[in-house]
Amino acid sequence: MKKGQVNMMETVAVLFIFFILIIFGLFFYYSFQKGNIQKEREELLMARAMETTSYCLELPELYCSKGEAEAEGHCFEVNKLKHAQTTINGNHQYYFDIFSFAKITVHQIYPQKINYIVYDYQPSAWTRREPTYFIVTLKEETSNIFANQEFYGLGYLKVEVYS
Amino acid sequence: MKKGQMEIIGLVFIVLLITIGMLFYVKFSLNESESKKVYTRSGLATSTMSAVMKTTISEITCFGPYQIRGNDNYITIGKDLIEDCAKWHQSQESEYKCNNKHSCDYVEEIMTGFLKETLGVWNKNYQYTATLTDFNGKTTELIKISSQKGCPRTVDRDTSVPFPIRVEQTGFVENVIYICD
Numbered sequence: 001m002k003k004g005q006v007n008m009m010e011t012v013a014v015l016f017i018f019f020i021l022i023i024f025g026l027f028f029y030y031s032f033q034k035g036n037i038q039k040e041r042e043e044l045l046m047a048r049a050m051e052t053t054s055y056c057l058e059l060p061e062l063y064c065s066k067g068e069a070e071a072e073g074h075c076f077e078v079n080k081l082k083h084a085q086t087t088i089n090g091n092h093q094y095y096f097d098i099f100s101f102a103k104i105t106v107h108q109i110y111p112q113k114i115n116y117i118v119y120d121y122q123p124s125a126w127t128r129r130e131p132t133y134f135i136v137t138l139k140e141e142t143s144n145i146f147a148n149q150e151f152y153g154l155g156y157l158k159v160e161v162y163s
Numbered sequence: 164m165k166k167g168q169m170e171i172i173g174l175v176f177i178v179l180l181i182t183i184g185m186l187f188y189v190k191f192s193l194n195e196s197e198s199k200k201v202y203t204r205s206g207l208a209t210s211t212m213s214a215v216m217k218t219t220i221s222e223i224t225c226f227g228p229y230q231i232r233g234n235d236n237y238i239t240i241g242k243d244l245i246e247d248c249a250k251w252h253q254s255q256e257s258e259y260k261c262n263n264k265h266s267c268d269y270v271e272e273i274m275t276g277f278l279k280e281t282l283g284v285w286n287k288n289y290q291y292t293a294t295l296t297d298f299n300g301k302t303t304e305l306i307k308i309s310s311q312k313g314c315p316r317t318v319d320r321d322t323s324v325p326f327p328i329r330v331e332q333t334g335f336v337e338n339v340i341y342i343c344d
Contacts, residue, residue, distance in 0.1 A: 021180075073213055074214050109277070133207065133281070135215070151221065
């Protein structure tokens with residue numbers, strides 16, 4: 001093989017490696033960007049999960065109150081929970097603006113196991129569901145001829161958001 | 164420098180570049196969002212303590228001073244049972260008794276069930292302690308509940324604010340729960 005041919009082969013080999021490196025670089029960049037977009041979507045979903053949970057914990061339709069403006073922390077009233085779905089279904093658009101696509105349930109674990117569906121609006125198709133949990137106390141007021149009694153059961157709030 | 168040496172240095176440089184690229188790729192692809200985990204864990208810890216302390220016991224086999232208090236006819240875990248446990252932890256008997264058990268044992272039993280049914284089901288590890296600090300500064304561990312792995316200092320864990328309960332003529336009980344993944 002002549003010297004010129006050898007030089008040319010060398011140049012072709014160098015160019016080949018150069019293009020391979022560029023293809024590698026592009027592949028990495030693409031994967032990195034794809035991962036970033038995916039991560040951003042997940043972060044948005046998680047932010048929505050946190051926001052929806054915070055809204056729920058401070059929802060006057062659910063939280064415990066004694067006529068004062070300030071709510072009792074981490075507490076839902078059982079009587080309110082029993083009627084929450086009816087109230088929410090009757091004002092669907094208002095609550096959809098707050099919760100969007102989500103499922104909100106309250107599960108009582110003590111003294112009895114009872115589940116309350118507060119809000120349930122799932123999209124027809126979804127790829128990911130993000131659940132968030134918070135333990136709450138569930139206040140039930142009972143009354144007898146002598147006085148009102150407040151019983152605090154235990155349960156948890158489950159907020160699922162979809163993307 | 165000879166041509167061969169130059170080529171080897173070039174080759175090493177390319178290999179290094181590819182390795183660094185791969186490391187970056189792995190690092191960023193495995194990086195999970197921490198903000199939600201922290202929010203969930205610390206929020207969960209606070210809500211768990213707040214809710215459990217307020218929970219009232221419906222157990223009909225309980226008896227104690229609450230029965231003569233009048234309207235307030237239920238036993239609260241924090242206000243009644245843990246306080247009673249702090250007062251009577253050195254004795255075999257306690258003022259409050261549920262299922263014929265000492266208040267310390269009953270709180271441990273019922274709280275173990277609560278935590279297993281919630282945090283345990285959600286695959287969270289936890290560690291709860293109720294520690295009594297008397298007026299001389301002496302500390303005594305009254306109750307300790309932990310998941311199988313617990314939450315040692317070495318792992319990434321979050322905690323609630325301490326829930327102190329003042330116990331008359333005894334001291335303070337500090338209730339702390341740690342939650343980790």
